[in-house]
Amino acid sequence: MKPVYINSVASISAQSTFDNSVFLEDIAEHTDNVIRAMNPNYKEFIPPAAARRMAKGIKMGVATSKIALKEANLENVDAIITGTGLGCIADSEKFVSKIINDNEEYLTPTSFIQSTHNTVAGQIALGIGCKGYNFTYVHSSISFESALLDAKLQLENDEAQNILVGGVDELADHHIKIHKLVNHIKKDVVNSRDLLESGTKGAVFGEGASFFVLSNEKSETTYAQVLDVTAYNSLPAEELQNGLKSFLHENSLEIEDIDIVVLGNNGDIDYDTYYNLLSQGSLKNTAQVYYKHLCGEFNTASSFGIWMATKMIRTQRIPEAVRLNGIQPSKIGTVLLYNQYRGENHSLVLLRGC
Amino acid sequence: MGKGIAITGMGIISAIGNNVEENYRSLVEGKKGISRIVKIDTVHKDALMVGEIDFTNQELEAYLGLDTNNNYSRSALLGAYAARQAVSDAKITDVNSSKTGLVSATTVGGMDKTEQYYYKYFEDKKVQKYIEGHHAGDSTQKIAEQLGIHNSLVTTISTACSSAANAILFGARLLKSGKLDRVIVGGTDGLSKFTLNGFKTLMIQSDTYNTPFDENRKGLNLGEAAAFLVLESDKSVQRENKEVLAYVKGWGNANDAFHQTASSEHGDGATLAMQKALKVGGLKGEEIDYINAHGTATPNNDLSEGRAFLRVFGNGVPDFSSTKGYTGHTLAAAGGVEAVFSVLALRHNVIFPNLNFKNPMKEFHLRPRAELKKRKLNTVLSNSLGFGGNCSTLIFSKEA
Numbered sequence A: 001m002k003p004v005y006i007n008s009v010a011s012i013s014a015q016s017t018f019d020n021s022v023f024l025e026d027i028a029e030h031t032d033n034v035i036r037a038m039n040p041n042y043k044e045f046i047p048p049a050a051a052r053r054m055a056k057g058i059k060m061g062v063a064t065s066k067i068a069l070k071e072a073n074l075e076n077v078d079a080i081i082t083g084t085g086l087g088c089i090a091d092s093e094k095f096v097s098k099i100i101n102d103n104e105e106y107l108t109p110t111s112f113i114q115s116t117h118n119t120v121a122g123q124i125a126l127g128i129g130c131k132g133y134n135f136t137y138v139h140s141s142i143s144f145e146s147a148l149l150d151a152k153l154q155l156e157n158d159e160a161q162n163i164l165v166g167g168v169d170e171l172a173d174h175h176i177k178i179h180k181l182v183n184h185i186k187k188d189v190v191n192s193r194d195l196l197e198s199g200t201k202g203a204v205f206g207e208g209a210s211f212f213v214l215s216n217e218k219s220e221t222t223y224a225q226v227l228d229v230t231a232y233n234s235l236p237a238e239e240l241q242n243g244l245k246s247f248l249h250e251n252s253l254e255i256e257d258i259d260i261v262v263l264g265n266n267g268d269i270d271y272d273t274y275y276n277l278l279s280q281g282s283l284k285n286t287a288q289v290y291y292k293h294l295c296g297e298f299n300t301a302s303s304f305g306i307w308m309a310t311k312m313i314r315t316q317r318i319p320e321a322v323r324l325n326g327i328q329p330s331k332i333g334t335v336l337l338y339n340q341y342r343g344e345n346h347s348l349v350l351l352r353g354c
Numbered sequence B: 001m002g003k004g005i006a007i008t009g010m011g012i013i014s015a016i017g018n019n020v021e022e023n024y025r026s027l028v029e030g031k032k033g034i035s036r037i038v039k040i041d042t043v044h045k046d047a048l049m050v051g052e053i054d055f056t057n058q059e060l061e062a063y064l065g066l067d068t069n070n071n072y073s074r075s076a077l078l079g080a081y082a083a084r085q086a087v088s089d090a091k092i093t094d095v096n097s098s099k100t101g102l103v104s105a106t107t108v109g110g111m112d113k114t115e116q117y118y119y120k121y122f123e124d125k126k127v128q129k130y131i132e133g134h135h136a137g138d139s140t141q142k143i144a145e146q147l148g149i150h151n152s153l154v155t156t157i158s159t160a161c162s163s164a165a166n167a168i169l170f171g172a173r174l175l176k177s178g179k180l181d182r183v184i185v186g187g188t189d190g191l192s193k194f195t196l197n198g199f200k201t202l203m204i205q206s207d208t209y210n211t212p213f214d215e216n217r218k219g220l221n222l223g224e225a226a227a228f229l230v231l232e233s234d235k236s237v238q239r240e241n242k243e244v245l246a247y248v249k250g251w252g253n254a255n256d257a258f259h260q261t262a263s264s265e266h267g268d269g270a271t272l273a274m275q276k277a278l279k280v281g282g283l284k285g286e287e288i289d290y291i292n293a294h295g296t297a298t299p300n301n302d303l304s305e306g307r308a309f310l311r312v313f314g315n316g317v318p319d320f321s322s323t324k325g326y327t328g329h330t331l332a333a334a335g336g337v338e339a340v341f342s343v344l345a346l347r348h349n350v351i352f353p354n355l356n357f358k359n360p361m362k363e364f365h366l367r368p369r370a371e372l373k374k375r376k377l378n379t380v381l382s383n384s385l386g387f388g389g390n391c392s393t394l395i396f397s398k399e400a
Helices: A048-053 A056-071 A089-101 A109-115 A119-128 A140-156 A173-181 A192-197 A237-250 A273-279 A302-315 B020-029 B057-064 B074-089 B111-117 B125-133 B136-147 B163-176 B193-201 B234-239 B268-281 B299-313 B331-348
Strands: A005-012 A079-083 A133-137 A162-169 A208-215 A224-232 A260-263 A287-290 A334-341 A344-353 B005-013 B034-036 B049-051 B100-105 B154-157 B182-189 B225-232 B246-255 B290-292 B319-321 B379-386 B390-397
Touching: A005 A056, A005 A302, A056 A089, A056 A119, A056 A162, A056 A208, A079 A119, A079 A140, A089 A109, A089 A173, A089 B111, A089 B193, A109 A119, A109 B193, A119 A133, A119 A162, A133 A140, A133 B154, A133 B246, A140 A162, A140 A208, A140 A224, A140 A302, A140 A334, A140 A344, A140 B136, A140 B154, A140 B163, A162 A302, A173 B125, A208 A302, A224 A237, A224 A302, A237 A273, A237 A344, A260 A273, A260 A302, A273 A334, A302 A334, A302 A344, A344 B136, B005 B020, B005 B074, B005 B163, B005 B234, B005 B331, B020 B331, B057 B074, B074 B100, B074 B136, B074 B182, B074 B225, B100 B136, B100 B163, B100 B331, B111 B125, B111 B193, B125 B136, B136 B154, B136 B182, B154 B163, B163 B182, B163 B225, B163 B246, B163 B331, B163 B379, B163 B390, B182 B331, B225 B234, B225 B331, B246 B268, B246 B331, B268 B299, B268 B379, B268 B390, B290 B331, B299 B379, B331 B379, B331 B390
Parallel strands: A079 A133, A079 A162, A260 A287, A260 A334, B100 B154, B100 B182, B290 B319, B290 B379
Antiparallel strands: A005 A208, A005 A224, A162 A208, A224 A344, A334 A344, B005 B225, B005 B246, B034 B049, B182 B225, B246 B390, B379 B390
């Protein structure tokens, strides 16, 4: 089995993250219950005529994929694998509302075509002329981890040498409104610094894209090695700590070997309990960080978590704004990530600096 | 040469039957499931033909024993129904007795409820339960719940019309790598106004019975279906002394990288996918006995796929037929439906007819098999080609 490396990273989020030369030095504070991704100058990545027709999710995906390819010094890859919880949801909404409003008349194909979940992966392939393997996973909060797992298995078995892996989700109006109705989005706005102390139901929704080139060849651009990734459709709270332990043991690791844990807390009083079990339990003495106050909650927010973990490994620095406790590790080597959404679709990922 | 992955169970519900036996009977009797739209309230009722499943949502809910507070979309209901058949066919009594995962596929997800309650969500609290069911992964979570799969790998693929084929492909990879001992793989898509109108704007839907590979083909009929296979590792098969129905022998996915919805003129993606699958299976072109084609009966698909056959097989294109004339194009489920049909073809040594074929296409001499043909089959190749240039090929075989 070959080792699997992350050879480049790229992220567009509600923070200024698309410039890889900096790493969360200036934090954008948000006081809202929905936070949008900052737009880079898309003209640098996509011809303006093409960009006009593209949904924000496609633009974010295409731009981050280009940044990631460039950083890895590649023009093409053997495979493109994306994760997205909702695909181009704004186009889905446009098409559904037109069906209803105009009683199935006067419809045009553009928004239907773009609404397909694999549009971003297809557009990236079209853009770089990649005829290789092209997959899209759409399973809520493990959409990105599914893509990561698929890529890892292919690289380990040497079925591919370089794979572009990414997570992307966009916000859309109807989606926001109905999730406010059921309190999946917080009723009241909250300042990002106070997210975990909000004491209320629901999350602050966000959007973004993070893409990575994974390879089974180490290069001068390598950030980290992907040791393992796993996902569970369900995981009762009382089994969480044991689940974590057996995951670590499968990788011949103990809790003490983890330098930092990256947790997916989103400030939802009903479901942050899962994270608290670990942060106040077996990972009590481990340096802890979180990130959803920076990027918001969305199905592929955990890809931002991976982005942050790789940058911490590279810079050997923990940005002040993401600390959950005051523990300072002697080095940032082995990083564990844990995420879940509303008590379902849990994931554990292990990265190691190299 | 790769060793095949064992298939130990199958389940299906489609417009031509509510289980594997009914589907088989319809296939050999040439009984199509295409008709006017009954269950969906659409203005296009008289302009389109579809492959609808007889069961209503209420009947499916009753079968699954769901209470009235459930928030299952039609895709979730159909998926759970077919997946339960597959697990029972594989004689699995305790799904958690070994590491068992689920990889499902859907394009529609909970869209049928979204389009019904899009504005009602704001007025009627009772229908708000469907909000959580919109995303594609929800149907898969529910299928896992119905099968009793806990604390395991459960995920969803959505790559348009090749989705279920890709779920089978990923399932094979998970077993090969030892991540799982067993995996239930397939796809589900209920009909919705969203897809009916979407394909209407593309002007590739037929107002009559679809006619794959016919010169005068007018487009596809949409259909709804769910179909699942149980795949098991060699160890799992040996330990439980399982009967193996057939093997997934080869698989390949490639991208046309040509256009968001249309296939390239010469079928680059389909050619690559078939070549990859042959390579993975360690097979030569002449070892393929039958092709269950994607054959949607759109002008573009059938031309592009046919040309890809010629590129891969040269003068030796095997017997081929499309079964879309029976079921319609069941989108994300199609690769699962046709996997079941391919295994049935192998087990019964029969090539299913390509319904409604009259006139060969002028671009090439290829003619699909229009009549039922009994013949010993060892390998069947199945194609699934979709939007985003997504092309997948699976090869099924009798021998590992």
